[in-house]
Amino acid sequence: MxxxxxxxxxxxxxxxxxxxxxxxMLNCLNAIVREYNKGEYAFRxxxxxxxxxxxxxxxxxxxxxxxxxxxNILNEIRPGExxxxxxxxxxxxxxxxDVIAIEESVVLFFDMERxxxxxxxxxPFHTRLVKxxxxxISDKNKSLVQKLSYMSQRSTREKLLSYLSDxxxxxxxSSFSIHFNRQQLADFxxxxxxxxxxxLCKLRDEGMLDFHKNEFTLHEL
Amino acid sequence: MxxxxxxxxxxxxxxxxxxxxxxxMLNCLNAIVREYNKGEYAFRxxxxxxxxxxxxxxxxxxxxxxxxxxxNILNEIRPGExxxxxxxxxxxxxxxxDVIAIEESVVLFFDMERxxxxxxxxxPFHTRLVKxxxxxISDKNKSLVQKLSYMSQRSTREKLLSYLSDxxxxxxxSSFSIHFNRQQLADFxxxxxxxxxxxLCKLRDEGMLDFHKNEFTLHEL
DNA sequence: TCTTTTCCGTTGGAAAAACAACAGACTTGT
DNA sequence: ACAAGTCTGTTGTTTTTCCAACGGAAAAGA
Numbered sequence: 360m361x362x363x364x365x366x367x368x369x370x371x372x373x374x375x376x377x378x379x380x381x382x383x384m385l386n387c388l389n390a391i392v393r394e395y396n397k398g399e400y401a402f403r404x405x406x407x408x409x410x411x412x413x414x415x416x417x418x419x420x421x422x423x424x425x426x427x428x429x430x431n432i433l434n435e436i437r438p439g440e441x442x443x444x445x446x447x448x449x450x451x452x453x454x455x456x457d458v459i460a461i462e463e464s465v466v467l468f469f470d471m472e473r474x475x476x477x478x479x480x481x482x483p484f485h486t487r488l489v490k491x492x493x494x495x496i497s498d499k500n501k502s503l504v505q506k507l508s509y510m511s512q513r514s515t516r517e518k519l520l521s522y523l524s525d526x527x528x529x530x531x532x533s534s535f536s537i538h539f540n541r542q543q544l545a546d547f548x549x550x551x552x553x554x555x556x557x558x559l560c561k562l563r564d565e566g567m568l569d570f571h572k573n574e575f576t577l578h579e580l
Numbered sequence: 581m582x583x584x585x586x587x588x589x590x591x592x593x594x595x596x597x598x599x600x601x602x603x604x605m606l607n608c609l610n611a612i613v614r615e616y617n618k619g620e621y622a623f624r625x626x627x628x629x630x631x632x633x634x635x636x637x638x639x640x641x642x643x644x645x646x647x648x649x650x651x652n653i654l655n656e657i658r659p660g661e662x663x664x665x666x667x668x669x670x671x672x673x674x675x676x677x678d679v680i681a682i683e684e685s686v687v688l689f690f691d692m693e694r695x696x697x698x699x700x701x702x703x704p705f706h707t708r709l710v711k712x713x714x715x716x717i718s719d720k721n722k723s724l725v726q727k728l729s730y731m732s733q734r735s736t737r738e739k740l741l742s743y744l745s746d747x748x749x750x751x752x753x754s755s756f757s758i759h760f761n762r763q764q765l766a767d768f769x770x771x772x773x774x775x776x777x778x779x780l781c782k783l784r785d786e787g788m789l790d791f792h793k794n795e796f797t798l799h800e801l
Numbered sequence: 802t803c804t805t806t807t808c809c810g811t812t813g814g815a816a817a818a819a820c821a822a823c824a825g826a827c828t829t830g831t
Numbered sequence: 832a833c834a835a836g837t838c839t840g841t842t843g844t845t846t847t848t849c850c851a852a853c854g855g856a857a858a859a860g861a
Contacts, residue, residue, distance in 0.1 A: 404749070405749075423729060425742055425746075426744070426745040426749075426798050427801060431729070431742070444721070445718050445719075445725060446718075446722065448715045448719050448722075449715070451718070451719065451722065455746060455749060475707070486696070489696060489710060490696050492714075493713075493714060493717075496717055497668060497669045497717060498666075500666040500717060500720060500721050501666035501667065501672065504654070505676065507724060507728055507731065508644060508652070510731040510770070511731065511770040513771075513817095513849080514849095520648070521644075521652070523647070524646035524647040525676060527647055528625070528647075533647070540838070541839060541840090542838080542839095549731070549734065550734075550818080550819090552839090553820080553821090553841080554817085554818050554819060554820090555818095556840055556841085557818095557840080557842090558817095559840090560841085734818090734819080735819095735846095735847070735848085736847080737847095761809090762809060762810090763808080763809090771848080772849050774809090774850080774851090775848055775849065777811085778810075778811075778812090779848095781810070793809095793857095
């Protein structure tokens, strides 16, 4: 367990907690290590989750199979990332997705009840932990709402405009750069790359914006 | 403040907390009441939020204006609903949306720092509160992820199939009813109603499902 | 009961996106 | 320096969605 302390220190969950405190907290939180082989399912649709997990090594897919058997990859989990945090609510129903290891993977399990039930004396950093988890989930919540606001636009053009508009706000400048390449941006917005590229150029020709590689500039009309 | 206790008792935030305890907690959490006139902005894009809010009376829109001035309504808040929970993270940046009262409204403000920093002696229900807020936000997170999984499907057909498939899972039966009418479902999935209606009938003709009003039955292939 | 309104399916034309395929610019690795 | 691979814009065709409009069925209201 000790070998994961340096990884955990860099996670959002344990941000601001010292090495020694992490070790004692691992104990307090009933931390368990589990390993998965490549291709093995960590969780299956229909199971109930009572833990918060952090991926220590490897790579996981969160995927979903519909009633007719069509597969769909929803998310990719990389080392240091937390998952399962949305399924710890009592009576929240069973897991709707599968979690599968696409590489040899190591997962840390934390007892959720122990996290939320504050043991005031034993763990001085417990309050910190509750805040961290709360902040992480809030952050995720916020970015989900934002993404949803792009995705709910009907056309590729509107999706682009709402996304770029938000980036300009976020970076507080009408000139900014994005960390996506074209294919990634298209995937993020769930549209076709070439159609999106085409639309970007139309927007440029109409004078609404300019771009060079990943540098964008929005223009007033 | 007393007049809102019965409302608060029914909110997710104060679920499981008795009347007397709510009153003392309101004090502990530095609760403030603010009223807004119809058309008045509660918050504007660019502001920083340090509170958690519950709408007591009236109705609010969470809306967004893009760089070129196009308006977009993201959400409608009704009495008893909580909002702002995603913006309380330190360094989370300014609010990206506007919050506007579309009716004469009353909003309760709670000091977020007070909620997360547990005062072990004074409030026996504090742990309960932290759990409640955590559960609420997790729940929201989960439904956002689900919705996003529908919305990220490219075609109306796929959006429908993934949504209906999930409902069947959730209600644990291939026959189930939904609480949306056609227009609401179309809005939820961000597609055109008539096109969606058309697609539903195609799916029925292809033998994948059946429906009568809001009752759906999925068929194996 | 009769009227009005809402809801839902249907259709045809217009608009947009998806798709496939390709070429040039740029990167990377050897 | 060269080859292989990636990234991006472009074009033409096919497919899908959007939009507007309509009619019938069901529900709500007078």
